Amino acid sequence: METVIETKALTKKFGDRAAVDGVDLHVPAGVAFGFLGPNGAGKTTMIRTLLGLTQPTSGEVSLLGLPQPAKRREALARVGAIVEEPRFHPHLTGRENLKIIAAARDRAAEGRIPEALQRVGLAQRADDRVKTYSLGMRQRLGIARCLIADPALLILDEPMNGLDPAGILETRHLIRAFVDEGRTVFLSSHLLDEVEKTCDQIAIVDRGRVVVQGAVAEIAATGDPTVLLAVDDAEAARRVFSSENRVTHVEVEGKELRVTLADGLGSAEINRALVTAGVAVSRLEPARATLEETFLAITSRLEGNE
Amino acid sequence: MRLVKAEMLKLVRRRGTMIWCALLTIGSVLIADIVLLSLHAANPTKHGSAGGAENLKNLVFVLGGLGTVSAILIGSAAGSQDVSAGVFRDLVVTGRPRRTLFNVRVPGALAVFLPLLAVAYGITVGGAYAFSGSLPQPTAANVGHYAAYLVAITSIDIMLAIGLAAFASSRVVVGVLIAWNAIVSHILISIHSLGGARKYIDVAAAEHLLPAGVNTSPIAMSTATALLVLVVWAAVFTTAGRFWTNRRDA
Numbered sequence: 001m002e003t004v005i006e007t008k009a010l011t012k013k014f015g016d017r018a019a020v021d022g023v024d025l026h027v028p029a030g031v032a033f034g035f036l037g038p039n040g041a042g043k044t045t046m047i048r049t050l051l052g053l054t055q056p057t058s059g060e061v062s063l064l065g066l067p068q069p070a071k072r073r074e075a076l077a078r079v080g081a082i083v084e085e086p087r088f089h090p091h092l093t094g095r096e097n098l099k100i101i102a103a104a105r106d107r108a109a110e111g112r113i114p115e116a117l118q119r120v121g122l123a124q125r126a127d128d129r130v131k132t133y134s135l136g137m138r139q140r141l142g143i144a145r146c147l148i149a150d151p152a153l154l155i156l157d158e159p160m161n162g163l164d165p166a167g168i169l170e171t172r173h174l175i176r177a178f179v180d181e182g183r184t185v186f187l188s189s190h191l192l193d194e195v196e197k198t199c200d201q202i203a204i205v206d207r208g209r210v211v212v213q214g215a216v217a218e219i220a221a222t223g224d225p226t227v228l229l230a231v232d233d234a235e236a237a238r239r240v241f242s243s244e245n246r247v248t249h250v251e252v253e254g255k256e257l258r259v260t261l262a263d264g265l266g267s268a269e270i271n272r273a274l275v276t277a278g279v280a281v282s283r284l285e286p287a288r289a290t291l292e293e294t295f296l297a298i299t300s301r302l303e304g305n306e
Numbered sequence: 307m308r309l310v311k312a313e314m315l316k317l318v319r320r321r322g323t324m325i326w327c328a329l330l331t332i333g334s335v336l337i338a339d340i341v342l343l344s345l346h347a348a349n350p351t352k353h354g355s356a357g358g359a360e361n362l363k364n365l366v367f368v369l370g371g372l373g374t375v376s377a378i379l380i381g382s383a384a385g386s387q388d389v390s391a392g393v394f395r396d397l398v399v400t401g402r403p404r405r406t407l408f409n410v411r412v413p414g415a416l417a418v419f420l421p422l423l424a425v426a427y428g429i430t431v432g433g434a435y436a437f438s439g440s441l442p443q444p445t446a447a448n449v450g451h452y453a454a455y456l457v458a459i460t461s462i463d464i465m466l467a468i469g470l471a472a473f474a475s476s477r478v479v480v481g482v483l484i485a486w487n488a489i490v491s492h493i494l495i496s497i498h499s500l501g502g503a504r505k506y507i508d509v510a511a512a513e514h515l516l517p518a519g520v521n522t523s524p525i526a527m528s529t530a531t532a533l534l535v536l537v538v539w540a541a542v543f544t545t546a547g548r549f550w551t552n553r554r555d556a
Contacts, residue, residue, distance in 0.1 A: 048395075048555070048556075051398075051399050052398070053395050053398060053399070053555060053556040054555040054556075055555075072401055073401035073402070073403070074401070075401070076399060076400060076401030077400075077401050079399070079401075081396075081399045083395055083396075083399070087391060087392030087393055087395075087396070088391065088392075088393060089316055089319075089387065089391045089393060090391065091319050091320055091321070092315070092316065092319050096315060096319065097393075099312065099315065100312045100315065100316065100393070100397075101396060101397065101400060103308040103309050103311065103312035104308075104309060104312070104397050104400040104402045104407070105400050107308075145396065149400070
């Protein structure tokens, strides 16, 4: 599979602190790729470094198969990006803001403006000044600004930030539509649930390092086994688990529990322990670990190692 | 050319800046002409005709001062607006070299400012001929000299403002350049112990180009030296601005 973003030992330091620390990243073409990490993990610095907005301290970057910064202009001609929150000239209209960027791109870019505005649902408001736009409209205008490049690669930094549920859903559909058209979408986010719903592949980043990367389902499956339980006395069950050090995480919701197991602890042993303690179990079923659980497990392991 | 047009679009849509610049250029000469006409109409024996060569010279001096302020306003806006709006990084992400994004600010700002100056100067010259009455009319050489003077000093200030705006916000640039033009440079020019070094001050060089009789404290220098000093000032500021724009994180 063709690789659209490739980095080798990419490092960006601010003083002694490495915001991006020896990252080897491989983003294949034609997927939605999530760059997942907590706030301050180095996601935006990574994106800024990929796009040449800031110079890396060391390492190599290749975009669309073109080495950076040597083939920068050629590569960026086919890249659309939103870095941090989308910003615009507030005194200009949405359409005028797109014209400003189109002027810096190829001649065909200006002709794509009406379609881009239509696609993000801003055609009716395109001639209003941007200072009257809501955050959600600015996010959509940011995506329209990416589209006027007819990009093979879209790099979106926290595109769901500040959106209401309808806006998040709309953005998710747009991203999936871009992927269906054969484009690659690289999006950074700290919203695990959204990344899980939107992306095909992910890299989990923490403190500037990529901890793991691959298909979402594969990474989620690497987490510890989890079981869902329905019991008559959830508090009693919790007390049972608190004395079992092979139970790493318990979530209680009413009479239901979500229990994460470790070190070979099985469902049968859980059941036996509860029954022995006088807790009636009406349901016990294995659950697929969510990306969130995997993410927390990975990042907590890292904290534990330090 | 498309990038220059984009620069112009960003500037002409800044309603507040454009209104101020129009007032400082076109508005100022219109008001001056109206005042001179009113005074002459009220008391023709005490106040001469509103036009003529002498009034043109004085109005050019006024237009030079206020036009410089207007040039600084437009130059500082042109130099800082992409960064202050947070759009500079989006322009960089198009793959356009940073130096190109910087370079287009100069023709963009000049293309917005010079028409304002041209209209203001046209009104001034038109008034000088139309209302000259019995006073001597300006010669074609006067008109050409004054036009060159106005274009030179305002264009230089636009370039200084654009260069400086790579380092500071537009408000700081406006404050610094107006303070420099109106106060600091004149203090330095008045220090006689600085001797011939004073001719390297841009304001001294610009004043050398003033219409004869308007500059009351000229520093001795040739016109070629004055022009060279202005060009070097503009080159230093724009080169520094381009260097920093090229180097800074977007």
